[in-house]
Amino acid sequence: MSDSSSGQTDTTLALVRHGETTWVADGRFQGSSDPPLSELGQRQAAAVGRRLTDRHAPPALPLPPGAPVGIWHSPLARAASTAGAILAARETSVPMHPEPGLRELAQGEWEGHTQAEVIACWPDELAAWRADPMHHHAPRGEPVVDAAARAATSVEHILAAIGGGLRGSWTGDTVSRSQVLGYVDPTAGGPGDVPEPLIEPWALIVAHDGILRLVLMHLLDLSLDHYWELPFGLCSITVVEIRAGRARLRAHNLGEYLPE
Secondary structure, three states: OOOHHHHOOEEEEEEOOOOHHHHHHHHHHHOOOOOOOHHHHHHHHHHHHHHHOOOOOOOOOOOOOOOOOOEEEEEOHHHHHHHHHHHOOOOOOOOOOOOHHHHHOOOOHOOOOOOHHHHOOHHHHHHHHHHHOOOOOOOOOOOHHHHHHHHHHHHHHHHHHHHOOEEEEOOOOOOOOOOOOOOOOOOOOOOOOOOOOEEOOOEEEEHHHHHHHOOOOHHOOOOHHHHHHHOOOOOEEEEOOOOOOEEEEEEEEEEOOOOO
């Protein structure tokens, strides 16, 4: 990770993909186009909002105590609507931040077409994209390398925004920690010489399958060769901790809470 994300403030990022859209329901390529959430997608967004609010429900989510510092989201409607549903599920207000760099990869001439149509009209281009996304993309679409650069810039911007310092102090011997999550538990109490437990800042990122793959690869310092190995299901939750500037994956592609 770069120096801008390697400060002493520990933090956590929760990555959430948007819900189903009308185009996903039809099997159409979306890219940078802007279809709305379907009825199922709206239910999915509400479900992931409830799950993030009730983080202790089994199996507990590896998220720090308290509310997120903010919700950063793609400006496209499907992500913004999902972020709005997550906010609506919370009892306290959380700042919302549209982040242009989290926009989905443009799929050029494929956008709006069904998979069957793309297979029929661009078989060689689609096969090349699936085999080697680093060097191939949709006609007039966005190269993965370009999207990776803006994804990295957005992540660094978000980390800088939430890295303003920690409240309180602690040592491993004096503050109660959750044995499941590894975080300080502010409800467990502590010795009198520890006036305030550690509250770790964390943030939500709501975006798209393609761009979230690139966000996660940047955080984990993985090469773009791993692009197809890190899928994000609709309204799934992925959690990444950052400790002393090093990221580690705590959960990926969770979705057991979603409506069928």
